Amino acid sequence: MSEERYLTFALGKGRLANKTLALLEQIGITCEEMKDKNSRKLIFTNEEKKVRFFLAKGPDVPTYVEYGAADIGVVGKDTILEENRRVYEVLDLGFGKCRMCVCGPASAKDLLLHHERIRVATKYPLIAKDYFYNKKHQTVDIIKLNGSVELGPIVELSDVIVDIVETGSTLKENGLEVLEEICPLSARMIVNQVSMQMETERIKDLIFRLKQLC
Ligand code: PRP
DSSP: OOOOOOEEEEEETTHHHHHHHHHHHHTTOOOGGGGOTTOOOSEEEETTTTEEEEEEOGGGHHHHHHTTSSSEEEEEHHHHHHHOOSOEEEEEOSOSOEEEEEEEOGGGHHHHHTTOOOEEEESOHHHHHIIIIIISOOOOEEEEOSSOTTHHHHTTSOSEEEEEESSSHHHHHTTOEEEEEEEEEOEEEEEOHHHHHHTHHHHHHHHHHHHTTO
């Protein structure tokens, strides 16, 4: 019998990674090495299960998976949409639930209603462009920011923002509100297209077992 190769997982750093590891643990895939917070290692191996894990910045996860540096990735749907990589999205893991929304001051409602040429600040230019141009057929100017996007309307950089809303407290504390909902988001599992063919059984078994928990 041929030696089993390692299945490599790329996980988006932070809360998603912790939740993913907890979920994998429930189906018997553990990685003790990863629990050592003092470790400077970047890649962690479970020799017995023949799996490896590495942590990456969220937006880089689909890149690792598309190029086959990782067979499997776990990342938010927002990142999958924005990065638009050639990967298979195979499972909604059901955690990290939030919404991608158009938000702004209540006064911006009319601008949206009348399809005015507005300024949209966002960390997600591709998602914003797709929504306004392809779904709403509204011409807008998109301004890319890298965080604290809620500042946009407050300092009059933009009329509205396209951003993630989870509890809504950031909006509330800054006098903004959800004006339109673009789509629901959550953590998803993605798979490299070649790995899906080469490791069909192992990956399908993994998906099947995770599905029972999600
Ligand atoms: C995200 C998002 C919102 C906030 C939403 O920001 O961009 O700002 O969380 O959460 P809430 O609805 O529960 O208040 P994040 O904390 O990732 O930082 P960022 O603003 O730098 O992107």
